[in-house]
Amino acid sequence: MTIDQLDAFLAVVKYQSYREASEKLFLSQPSISSRIQALERELGADLFIRSGRGVVLSDQGRILVPYAKRMIGAYKKARTDLHHGSGS
Structure with a gap:
């Protein structure tokens, strides 16, 4: 499970569309699909119900949404703390 996969997952959740998520993240739609599929394979779960x-x-x-939000939040906080704590 990667931050990129979780970002893609939460974007699709927010926009309810792979196309819109790809536009907002400045990625191709196949890239978003690939990240979601890899996450689903790793978790052994279908995260979305696809329809026309x-x-x-x-x-x-x-079930995954609150965990994904916490993981992304912790990642961003760690980056911020490390950046500000590095003396830069």
């Missing part, structure tokens, strides 16, 4: 009108969270996806 976009995607909605699965039950497993709903």
